[in-house]
Amino acid sequence: MRIRIFGVLTFMWASSFCYAQQKGKPYVQEINGTKLSFSMQPVPAGEFMMGSNKGNPDEKPVHKVRISEFWMGTHELTWDLYEAFLYKDYETTHSIGAVPANVDAVTRPTKPYLDMTFGMGKENHPALAMTHYNAIQYCKWLYARTGVFYRLPTEAEWEYAARAGSTTEYAFGDDAAALGEYAWYKDNSGGKSQQVGKKKPNKWGIYDLYGNVAEWTYDQYQADYYASVKDGQQDPVNVPDKLYAHVIRGGSYEDVAKDLRSAARLASDPAWKQIDPQIPKSNWWFPEAPFIGMRLVRPAVQPSEAEIKKYYDTPAIPDY
Numbered sequence: 001m002r003i004r005i006f007g008v009l010t011f012m013w014a015s016s017f018c019y020a021q022q023k024g025k026p027y028v029q030e031i032n033g034t035k036l037s038f039s040m041q042p043v044p045a046g047e048f049m050m051g052s053n054k055g056n057p058d059e060k061p062v063h064k065v066r067i068s069e070f071w072m073g074t075h076e077l078t079w080d081l082y083e084a085f086l087y088k089d090y091e092t093t094h095s096i097g098a099v100p101a102n103v104d105a106v107t108r109p110t111k112p113y114l115d116m117t118f119g120m121g122k123e124n125h126p127a128l129a130m131t132h133y134n135a136i137q138y139c140k141w142l143y144a145r146t147g148v149f150y151r152l153p154t155e156a157e158w159e160y161a162a163r164a165g166s167t168t169e170y171a172f173g174d175d176a177a178a179l180g181e182y183a184w185y186k187d188n189s190g191g192k193s194q195q196v197g198k199k200k201p202n203k204w205g206i207y208d209l210y211g212n213v214a215e216w217t218y219d220q221y222q223a224d225y226y227a228s229v230k231d232g233q234q235d236p237v238n239v240p241d242k243l244y245a246h247v248i249r250g251g252s253y254e255d256v257a258k259d260l261r262s263a264a265r266l267a268s269d270p271a272w273k274q275i276d277p278q279i280p281k282s283n284w285w286f287p288e289a290p291f292i293g294m295r296l297v298r299p300a301v302q303p304s305e306a307e308i309k310k311y312y313d314t315p316a317i318p319d320y
Contacts, residue, residue: 023042023069023300024042024044024069025042026039026040026041026042026074026205027039027040027071028040029146029148030146031081031084031142031145031146032145032146032147033095033096033097033099033100033103033145034084034091034094034095034096034145035094035095035096036080036081036084036094038073038074038075038077038081038296039073039074039075040071040072040073040074040296040298041071041072041073041074041204041205041206042069042071042204043067043069043070043071043072043157043160043161043204044069045066045067045068045069046066046067046160046165047064047065047066047067047232048064048065048067048159048160048163048165048167049062049063049064049065049167050062050063050064050065050156050159050160050226050229050263051063051226051263052169052261052262052263054169055169055261055263055264056264056265057223058223058224058225058226058265059226059263059264059265060226061226061227062226063226063229063231063233064231064232065156065160065229065232065233065235065236066232066233066234066235067156067157067160067234067235068234068235068299068300069300070157070297070298070299070300071297071298071300072153072157072161072204072206072295072296072297073206073295073296073297074197074201074205074206074207075126075196075197075207075208075295076126076127076196076207076208076212076213076215076293076294076295077126077127077138077293077294077295077296078124078125078126078127078196079117079122079123079125079126079127080122080123080124081127082127082130082138083127085106085108085109085137085138085141085142086108086109086111087111088104088108091103100144102144103141103144103145105144106137106140106141106144107137108137108141109130109134109137109284109285110282110284110285112129112282112284112285112287114287116128116129116285116287116290118192118290119192120192120193120290121192121193121194121195123195124195124196124197125193125194125195125196126193126196126208126212126213126293127293127294128193128213128289128290128291128292128293129285129286129287129289129290129292130284130285130286130292130293130294131282131283131284131285131286132152132216132240132246132268133283133284134283134284134285135152135216135294136151136152136311136312137312138294139151139152139296139312140312140313142296143308143312148298148302149298149299149302149303149308149311150296150297150298151218151296151297151298151299151311152216152217152218152294152295152296152297153215153217153218153295153297154217154218154219154235154236154237155217155218155219155237155238155247155249155265156235156236156237157217157235157297158209158215158217158249158250159249159262159263161202161204161206161209162202162209162210162249162250162262163262164202164203164204164206165203166262169261169262169263170182170210170260170261170262171202171203171209171262172202176257176258179210179211179257179260181199181200182199182200182202182210182211183199183208183210183211183212183251183260184198184199184208184211184212184253185210185211185251185252185253185254185255185256185257185260186253186254186255186256186257187256187257189211189212189253189254191253191254192253193212193213193252193253193290193291193293194212194253196208196212199211208250209250209295210250210251210260211250211251211252211253211255211260212252212253212293213250213252213253213291213292213293214248214249214250214251214252214255214266214291214292214293215248215249215250215292215293215294215295216246216247216248216292216293216294217246217247217248217249218237218239218240218246219237219238219239219240219246219247220238220239220240220241220242220245220246220247221238221244221245221246221247221265221267221268222238225238243270244267244268244269244270245267245268245269246267246268247265247266247267247268248265248266248267248268248292249264249265249266250264251264251266252291252292253291254291255291268286268289268292269289271288272286272287272288272289272292273285273286273287273288274288275287275288
């Protein structure tokens with residue numbers, strides 16, 4: 001187990017994408033050279049009590065965490081945005097001019113042998129079933145396109161954003177009866193993902209943090225990790241150094257209400273590749289995990305080029 005502080009990683013870049021103009025404000029990111037764009041919501045710096053005394057053992061002990069400001073995707077990443085990375089012909093169709101060489105050089109996923117929408121829909125629906133490695137490589141492709149460092153949220157950032165200043169089990173309170181106003185989950189999803197942004201956002205303007213698809217965080221999953229975090233620590237993250245497991249947050253369209261709580265944690269599982277007939281199994285897809293998606297985060301100021309490269313290229317174990 002290792003702990004790394006993202007405050008060191010995230011405050012180094014001089015030309016910070018008009019940071020002074022954008023600080024504390026929502027913005028729309030154009031994917032340069034394409035017709036595609038997505039929106040980001042500001043998450044203010046602050047502190048919160050991470051975990052829950054009412055939850056599972058891996059949510060304890062409850063501890064204070066300090067978080068630096070960042071932006072988080074207004075919505076879960078959709079197929080509309082993801083397919084330009086997945087399929088070269090899709091990217092070409094949505095590009096304005098030729099695909100730049102540095103973009104073309106980013107390694108793309110192997111084309112899945114299944115319909116990875118699993119019949120749940122594509123337009124404005126969350127992209128799903130990508131591995132942790134795949135999700136990070138999408139961020140690398142996005143950096144090649146935009147010059148802006150996007151990454152997965154840390155586990156602490158995700159819970160902080162989900163709570164949006166609340167201390168209750170959900171951002172709206174403790175009563176799960178109100179969950180249907182904010183989330184697609186087992187009781188109302190019809191057993192499939194739904195278009196993003198159709199439920200109420202939290203008070204920071206972020207949609208579908210609960211339900212729809214569960215979301216990757218960067219962290220290695222460790223059941224007793226919270227016991228190792230110093231109370232009041234700044235931007236903690238359990239840097240991944242093993243193949244499994246990694247932390248997934250938020251619950252999905254197939255989960256019950258208690259698994260959508262702000263503090264609830266889920267660990268990735270190699271069994272999610274069980275039906276993959278490839279030898280070796282794909283390092284890009286989880287064919288038995290159509291309930292997993294991703295959401296982008298951008299730190300307040302970009303790290304150095306060397307630190308960016310390390311983030312995108314360091315999974316030394318490619319099969320994530």
